[in-house]
Amino acid sequence: MAKVAREMVEKAGVNVDQLLELLVKNAAAELTTYYYYTILRVNLIGLDGEGIKEIAEVARIEDRNHFEALVPRIYELGGKLPECMKAFHDTSACPPARLPEDPRDIRAMLQMLVEAERCAVRGYTHICNMTAGKDHRTYDLALAILNEEIEHESWFSEFLGEGPSGHFMRRGETSPFVSKFLK
Amino acid sequence: MREITLDELRAADGQEGRPAWIGYAGRVYDVTGSFLWQRGSHQALHKAGRDLTVELEAAPHGAEFVERFPVVGQLIPRSTGGSTCGR
Ligand code: HEM
Ligand SMILES: [Fe+2]
Ligand SMILES: [Fe+2]
Numbered sequence: 001m002a003k004v005a006r007e008m009v010e011k012a013g014v015n016v017d018q019l020l021e022l023l024v025k026n027a028a029a030e031l032t033t034y035y036y037y038t039i040l041r042v043n044l045i046g047l048d049g050e051g052i053k054e055i056a057e058v059a060r061i062e063d064r065n066h067f068e069a070l071v072p073r074i075y076e077l078g079g080k081l082p083e084c085m086k087a088f089h090d091t092s093a094c095p096p097a098r099l100p101e102d103p104r105d106i107r108a109m110l111q112m113l114v115e116a117e118r119c120a121v122r123g124y125t126h127i128c129n130m131t132a133g134k135d136h137r138t139y140d141l142a143l144a145i146l147n148e149e150i151e152h153e154s155w156f157s158e159f160l161g162e163g164p165s166g167h168f169m170r171r172g173e174t175s176p177f178v179s180k181f182l183k
Numbered sequence: 184m185r186e187i188t189l190d191e192l193r194a195a196d197g198q199e200g201r202p203a204w205i206g207y208a209g210r211v212y213d214v215t216g217s218f219l220w221q222r223g224s225h226q227a228l229h230k231a232g233r234d235l236t237v238e239l240e241a242a243p244h245g246a247e248f249v250e251r252f253p254v255v256g257q258l259i260p261r262s263t264g265g266s267t268c269g270r
Contacts, residue, residue, distance in 0.1 A: 021227035093226060095218045122243035126226075129243075 001078040005137070009077065012134035019130060019138065020079035023070055025093035026123050027081070030067035032089050033116055034060055036097040040109060043099060048106040052159060056113060058170045059152045063120075065174065066145045069181040073141055094119035107160070114156035120149040144177040185256030187211045189234070192258060196232030197223020204255055206234030212252040234258060 010016050037060035044053040074080065082088045089096075097116040100108035124146035131139040154165035173179065187204075192211055197203030202215045203223040214220040214231065223231035229238055239246065 018227055025227060090221065092218075123226075126243045129241075 002076040006077050009135040009138070014131065014134050016077055019127075019135070020074060020077055022093070022123075022127060022130075023074050023077075023138070024079060024081060024088075025091050026120075026127070027067050027070040027074060028088050028092040029094040029120065029123065030063045030070065032092050033094070033097055033120075034064040034067065036099075036116075037063065037113075039099050040097065040113065043103040044106075044109060046104065046106075049104075049109070052106070052110065052113075052156075055152075055155045055169050058174055059113070059117070059155070061174050062148050062152070062178070065178050065182060066148070069141060069145070069178050072181075073138055077138075093123045110156055110160050114153060114160060117149055117153040117156060121146065121153055124149055141178075141181055144181065147177040148175060184254075186259045187256040188259055192234070193232045196230065197221075203231035205231050205249065206258045207236050207239060207246065207249050209258055211255040211258050212249055213255050214249075214252050217252070 006016060009019075037056060041053055041056045041060055044050065044056055071081070082091065094116060097112050100112055102108065124142045127142040128139055128146060131142065133139075151167055151170075154167040155169065157163075158165055158167070170176075175182065189206075192204055192206055195202045195204035195213075197215065197220060201223075202213060203217070203220050204211050204213055204215075205220075206212075219225055220231060225231070229235055239249070
């Protein structure tokens with residue numbers, strides 16, 4: 001544990017145990033999303049599906065990066081991941097992004113994807129609100145993740161015909177915002 | 184509509200197999216089956232068995248998520264059943 005780092009956050013008035021529980025829940029959401037997106041991506045086939053496969057893959061890899069970036073902060077603050085993987089899955093901050101009953105229903109696939117991203121956008125916005133001006137490092141991390149989640153939401157939202165978001169698919173390296181936490 | 188007292192709401196805290204009810208804007212909703220309310224706990228910050236009307240104001244979502252769940256009844260402000268004073 002980074003003792004003084006935790007002390008500073010406590011002193012700023014953040015309930016660190018509560019924050020830790022929330023960070024673990026969001027780490028669980030990332031890793032489980034990585035898993036569920038693997039299945040979704042594999043099933044994004046056919047004339048409609050292939051076009052979405054690429055961004056689903058980027059969103060999948062970036063979510064795994066989010067998991068990787070969250071874990072050190074959890075341990076720094078004195079938290080830990082559950083010993084049991086099943087408990088970890090069940091504590092996720094977002095519902096499982098299961099493969100729709102009819103995987104050829106690309107609209108249903110997109111709906112699942114955009115809802116998963118929206119859940120993440122909500123979660124990190126809340127962590128930013130809780131930590132702003134108080135826990136600078138968690139805030140910086142949650143904001144970096146939020147930046148990527150908003151792009152993920154935009155990609156899928158555009159496919160659903162909800163209107164333009166001004167974003168283009170990822171070019172160059174994945175995780176342009178979060179990568180500084182992965183080095 | 185069924186009337187539910189705060190005491191009844193408090194008992195439906197989602198723990199130890201009990202149902203998970205939440206109070207919102209004068210109504211009581213049953214979130215027992217929700218993945219996000221397991222054991223009556225939501226996002227490490229909120230507990231079932233309470234009136235969460237005020238807490239929802241600071242949430243990163245609106246009432247539309249709550250309103251998807253079945254209404255159990257109407258929350259009445261005070262406990263009925265007479266005075267709890269005395270013996
Ligand atoms: C500030 C604290 C809160 C946070 C961080 C939070 C976060 C979330 C998130 C991320 C979701 C998933 C949304 C999605 O799928 O896009 C959710 C769903 C939900 N929230 Fe909250 N929420 C909070 C407070 C509340 C409160 C106070 C209530 C009750 C009045 C509430 C009731 C619900 C319900 C009923 C759902 C839907 C659950 C389901 O579909 O199974 N939330 N919340
Ligand atoms: Fe993510
Ligand atoms: Fe994402």
